[in-house]
Amino acid sequence: MHPDDKQDLVDSYASDPFFKNIVNAESLPDVLVRHDGLFYYQSKLCVPESSYRAKLLYDNHSIPVSGHLVVRKTSSRLIPSYFWPKMRETIRQYVQSCHKCQESKPSNQKPYGFLNPLEPPVEPWADFSMDFATPLPKTKNDNSGIVVVVERLTKMAHIVGNKWANVRLSIPRHGRKGPGLFSSMAHVFVPKR
Numbered sequence: 001m002h003p004d005d006k007q008d009l010v011d012s013y014a015s016d017p018f019f020k021n022i023v024n025a026e027s028l029p030d031v032l033v034r035h036d037g038l039f040y041y042q043s044k045l046c047v048p049e050s051s052y053r054a055k056l057l058y059d060n061h062s063i064p065v066s067g068h069l070v071v072r073k074t075s076s077r078l079i080p081s082y083f084w085p086k087m088r089e090t091i092r093q094y095v096q097s098c099h100k101c102q103e104s105k106p107s108n109q110k111p112y113g114f115l116n117p118l119e120p121p122v123e124p125w126a127d128f129s130m131d132f133a134t135p136l137p138k139t140k141n142d143n144s145g146i147v148v149v150v151e152r153l154t155k156m157a158h159i160v161g162n163k164w165a166n167v168r169l170s171i172p173r174h175g176r177k178g179p180g181l182f183s184s185m186a187h188v189f190v191p192k193r
């Protein structure tokens with residue numbers, strides 16, 4: 001690391017909303033180590049808000065060699081070696097606000113409509129929100145996705161593995177073909193965004 005970068009990091013810890021607490025802490029938890037002015041979290045370099053962090057994001061997303069990688073790929077380059085709180089969120093925001101990416105991405109976004117606030121649920125096991133993470137690498141049970149279903153009144157969450165093909169099938173059928181967690185009372189499904 002260039003000495004200027006190191007100095008930038010050392011100086012920036014004190015003004016970072018998270019790391020400033022660590023700089024002033026009397027003792028550090030086992031997972032945090034201070035070495036030569038720099039902090040390491042489980043041997044990943046701690047990167048406060050700084051021009052070094054901006055440079056890392058740029059280098060791992062924007063330079064021609066990186067080829068404007070998507071959020072997941074940019075994350076997979078940074079997360080093994082660096083740490084800061086809400087790192088994925090920072091990377092997501094960085095990638096989403098990248099002008100080059102926005103210019104080159106064909107817009108398939110429907111025109112924005114008005115947001116209709118959801119009616120609060122009145123009974124349990126009637127209103128659900130859902131989120132899908134697919135496709136993921138297949139497990140030995142041939143599952144290649146995760147469905148997270150949250151019952152909106154009690155906030156009770158179910159997380160189930162699912163076969164990618166069945167994920168789509170299980171929605172219109174209200175899950176009757178699926179793992180049997182959807183209520184037959186269900187009448188409102190809300191895609192979680």
Ligand SMILES: [Zn+2]
Pocket residue numbers: 061062068069095098099100101102
């Ligand atoms: Zn980009």
